[in-house]
Amino acid sequence: MKRIQFPFMLLWVATLFAGCSRAGSDVVCPNKQQLEWADAEVGVLIHFDMPVFDNTYNFRRWGTHPDVSAFNPSDLNTDQWLETARRLGAKYAVLVAKHCSGFSLWPTEAHDYSVKNCPWKGGQGDIVADFVASCRKYGIRPGIYASTTANGYLHVDNPGRVQPGSPVSQEAYNAIVVRQLTELWSNYGDLFEIWFDGGVLSPKEGGADVLSLVKKLQPHAILFQGPYGHDNLIRWVGNESGTAPYPCWATADSTTNADGVRVVEGLHGRPDAPFWCPGESDFTLRYNWSYQGGWFWHEGQDHMMFSVDELMKKYETSVGRNTNMLLGIVIDNRGRVPDADVERIAAFGDAIRQRYGTPAAHTSGRGDELTLSLPSPIRTDRVILQEDIRRGERVLAWHIEGIRPDGTVQPLCEGTNIGHKHIARFDPVEVKALRLVIDDRKARPHIRNFSAFPAE
Secondary structure (H helix, E strand, C coil): CCCCCHHHHHHHHHHHCCCCECCCCCCECCCHHHHHHHHHCEEEEEECCHHHCCCCCCCCCCCCCCCHHHCCCCCCCHHHHHHHHHHHCCCEEEEEEECCCCCECCCCCCCCCEHHHCCHHHHCCCHHHHHHHHHHHHCCEEEEEECCCCEHHHCEECCCEECCCCCCCHHHHHHHHHHHHHHHHHCCCCCCEEECCCCCCCHHHCCCCHHHHHHHHCCCCEEECCCCCCCCEEEECCCCECCCCCCCCCEECCCCCCCCCCCCCCCCCCCCCCEECCEEEEEECECCCCHHHHCCCCCCCHHHECCHHHHHHHHHCCCCECCEEEEEEECCCCCCCCHHHHHHHHHHHHHHHHHHCCCCEEEEEECCEEEEEEEEEEEEEEEEEEECHHHCCCEEEEEEEEECCCCCEEEEEEECCCCCCEEEEEEEEEEEEEEEEEEEECCCCEEEEEEEEECC
């Protein structure tokens, strides 16, 4: 590979972001980390905690957490987890290293409720280390769910406040938070994404100084619902059903609010907002009314998985609405992705590749009008549109026309936001060409991809 000398690299970076500006100007652009995250498109969120071994457990019944001896998977295999994620087509994976029970999947020095005191591997195991190693093996970028807002073992409830009767003070809990995050962010290499479920209680509200810590230890990680003031933030879309609102702009009026523990107002974002803070759409493989909302395994619920057709709809309303898709994967009491789940996830990945892997034709270009000519007439019912978001989101309104084999022009669909990716569906029609017309924009459009696909 030819190396680019430093002065030329500076010139290339300056040219790449020409026309972009910082918050407060007309066109706001993502940074390098946000660009890489958008191109990843598909990730998985892996849950494995005490509710798998005790389905009666409620973390808010303080002092009733299962004994550490309950955690004893018979056949834990993180390679199998990541192989399943690869079959989906996931480019990144987020492990829930500590959920609401407080049980920690790594041998934390912060307290005793962790794998270091359980029967599995005689207390010598480290699931976080195994997970990260499997990610590297399968070419999937690792992330960690590092909730600070709830801990049943220490009687802590959202948004990270110690409850009466807790064995620790708020000050002591904050020190535990810092200790655990330091372990997770120091001992396992660079992380692609860090998940703060429920946000982060700010120091002003009595919480730990998480912002300074993440800037020091994982400055390049993408942060979901992370502390206000971080450069690489992404936002929630308001539900756990894989359905982003439309439009869903990548720019928003705020990244999180000051304490980071409440839903960001304006889930649609706003095209002239000052911050680049795109959405991530998380959802479960099982119905939301199944055990623990579908996030944790429960025996006898394989029939409660969404069908492949239902999952494809979620793909189209997540990735196809300018957000990333994050699929929840459960781990059973063996320590493996259940067989039925592996089969459904693989079929979902196959369906994505079959439907959107190979277009009939594609093009790219700049300006207010772009024609996609087809090698021969096809019957089509969907297109993919992508802006070159290195230059920000420039398109404000658009429509697509179909040019029939006889030369007549038929309106097919219209919309507002395109962003990183938009999937547009319409009634099947036979065309020899398609025309994208930009009806409103904030700057000259740069269309990275305009693709058409044969109707099913």
